[in-house]
Amino acid sequence: MPLSPPPSTILITGSGVFGLSTALALTQNPTYARTRILLLDRSPFPAPDGASIDSSRIIRADYSDRAYAALASAAQRAWRETALGADGRYAESGLVLVAKRGELGEAYVRGSLENVRALDADHGAEEEVQELSDRESIEKVVGTGGGSGDWGYVNRGSGWADAEAGMRYLWQRVQDTGRVEFIHAEVTQLVREGKKKVIGVRVKDGSVLKADLVVLAAGAWTGGLVDLRGRATATGQVLTYVDLTAAEQERLSRMPVLLNMTTGLFIIPPKNRVLKVARHAYGYLNPTRIRDPDDRRRRSDGSLISVSLPRTAVDDPKLWVPREGEDACRAALREMIPWLADRPFARSRLCWYSDTPRGDFLITYHPEFENLFIATGGSGHGYKFLPVIGECIVKCISGECPEEFKDKWAWPKDPVEDVVTQDGSRGGRPGLILEQELRKGSRL
Ligand SMILES: Cc1cc2nc3c(=O)[nH]c(=O)nc-3n(C[C@H](O)[C@H](O)[C@H](O)COP(=O)(O)OP(=O)(O)OC[C@H]3O[C@@H](n4cnc5c(N)ncnc54)[C@H](O)[C@@H]3O)c2cc1C
Structure with a gap:
């Protein structure tokens, strides 16, 4: 429930897209003019291992769901028309969205095509979208000598952002407000008064920071601070990077983003002589035994529960993606840009989604704990909303969640057995366990 009067202190955990944009939106909302904001x-x-920080993220309104398509379209306009997207932070390269006929992903692409056509008709930009009915026409538009899938479309009004640069820009804007206190500290647990009332957080050195409202926006780590089992889980996604010469980058400078919704594999045009090949998939789980953060069952075993939590290069600097994922990226590179088929991957990364069963964000008050708000569940598609999601989150904090997202972003009453994102956009196999896949083979 929204607090009345407005909280005098709001503490946000996590400075990714969800947390940082919330901080900015709070500074812009008169209701919170007197609120102290801690981030x-x-x-x-x-x-370095946050989901919001990387060389690139796709910026598209190409969604099979109408509400997300409309919100993404508003975000895209901000990327295109405001300073956020200037100075190379946003590139409208076009997006070729494909699938294999009759297989997973085709329905998503068809729904998406319908939505972007309707959005473009509203803006008088019908010519931006063109259906690609066979592999030949896909390859022609991609222009790299390769392609993927056998049906899809190109949307010339979509593109990609330099993810880290976009976040740095927003961070500076937040700094410039002079309203937000940035604190470098790891939250280890919520601090409660009695069983239900959250009064702050405990950080790694043992000290406690108090607040009237705690917003958990810790991305894929959120499930370590509050029990999200059956509602959201961390899944590890595979990224690989290829170093290019200046001439090779130039050769690819006009390529669009290419995303195959059947396999989840995609390539984003290069920048700074680095090309990214990655997979939007069900991902790897990293089951981890932790103390039940909700502390409900007081058992002699210390109430241990198992949740999937991120394992990143910050925890383990030698971490390299499992062979299974690297092979998938290799196959994509071979297919999509054949003249780079055997170029070694210079780097790889596991990047962690906060996945929900339907790919909906989780932006809601916690139903049991007072003064606790959750803003996570990015489900692998949250970055593009950087210019608009903070305002949505603050509306939800104020009890004015946008009508079309009220149900989607609410706390799901019934947890599912295993969270597997079924929004029709994922490739790969569900349920892969990171440790097992690493044992089967990895470069390091
Ligand atoms: C590989 C990959 C590709 C993607 N591609 C796209 C794309 O093309 N287009 C798109 O729109 N979206 C994409 N996404 C999704 C998008 O990047 C995410 O939805 C979004 O960045 C999530 O933001 P966040 O703030 O929830 O999480 P994060 O950015 O991960 O932020 C969480 C923050 O919390 C901090 N934190 C964690 N635990 C604690 C703690 N205990 N105490 C204090 N701080 C803590 C972390 O350090 C981190 O900074 C992609 C994501 C990944 C991983």
């Missing part, structure tokens, strides 16, 4: 992160900004 905590376990890493100095920009968090």
